[in-house]
Amino acid sequence: MPFEYLPMMAANAAPKPPRVLVAPSQRAWCPMRKSLDAARVALLTSAALRLSSQEPFIPREDVSYRLVPSDPGAGEIIIDHHSGIGTVPKQDPEIVFPRTALAALVNKGVVGKLAPFHVSVMGGVRRQKEIETELAPAIARELAKAEVDLALLVPY
Amino acid sequence: MLVGTALDIIRQVLPPRAVFVDHPVGRTFGPPHDRERNEAVLARVLAELPNFTQPGEIRDPGFEWAPNGSREWESELRAEMLHDR
Numbered sequence: 001m002p003f004e005y006l007p008m009m010a011a012n013a014a015p016k017p018p019r020v021l022v023a024p025s026q027r028a029w030c031p032m033r034k035s036l037d038a039a040r041v042a043l044l045t046s047a048a049l050r051l052s053s054q055e056p057f058i059p060r061e062d063v064s065y066r067l068v069p070s071d072p073g074a075g076e077i078i079i080d081h082h083s084g085i086g087t088v089p090k091q092d093p094e095i096v097f098p099r100t101a102l103a104a105l106v107n108k109g110v111v112g113k114l115a116p117f118h119v120s121v122m123g124g125v126r127r128q129k130e131i132e133t134e135l136a137p138a139i140a141r142e143l144a145k146a147e148v149d150l151a152l153l154v155p156y
Numbered sequence: 157m158l159v160g161t162a163l164d165i166i167r168q169v170l171p172p173r174a175v176f177v178d179h180p181v182g183r184t185f186g187p188p189h190d191r192e193r194n195e196a197v198l199a200r201v202l203a204e205l206p207n208f209t210q211p212g213e214i215r216d217p218g219f220e221w222a223p224n225g226s227r228e229w230e231s232e233l234r235a236e237m238l239h240d241r
């Protein structure tokens with residue numbers, strides 16, 4: 001039986017009420033038009049990570065995003081997310097943001113192309129309406145402009 | 157496509173496609189500094205892509221954190237999460 005996170009989150013939130021999880025108002029579905037070996041792929045992370053040269057995220061309720069170069073050699077990754085679980089991924093962000101692994105799969109021909117950038121946001125934000133009506137559409141426009149076929153969302 | 161370690165949360169947030177990775181949260185693609193395992197996990201996740209046929213499907217390729225299938229990591233994670241309250 002898989003580990004249950006919701007009871008742990010509720011215990012951690014106490015005495016405040018547990019976080020309310022919100023599902024999208026409309027269920028999304030976009031068919032894949034290309035096979036993986038022809039597709040351009042981007043990572044989408046909620047770890048609030050960025051290059052050390054990019055503007056830091058503001059803790060807790062930041063609804064901005066960063067475009068992080070997909071080249072694994074592009075620079076040091078910093079994780080701004082406030083979660084205490086981050087002590088391990090902060091040792092090696094690749095375990096939640098597999099930039100090097102994705103580039104390797106492109107080199108092996110398993111994946112068609114790298115997107116020019118990956119996208120990073122702050123997870124755990126409660127501003128659901130702004131996320132759905134402003135942040136998500138802005139990211140979708142960035143990905144469409146870059147002709148990304150598949151975005152791989154890795155929650156933090 | 158979502159790649160997540162928290163199955164109970166994935167079930168509530170209705171992603172269009174999701175792959176469940178039965179690893180501790182924050183270690184989706186393996187332990188730190190293990191590039192071989194990062195790549196193996198990612199490749200196995202991506203291999204699920206053609207298998208999705210309808211919105212809301214969650215696929216479980218059968219990932220195991222420990223090579224012997226041990227779930228001792230759960231008590232360690234529980235302690236870690238409580239410690240970080």
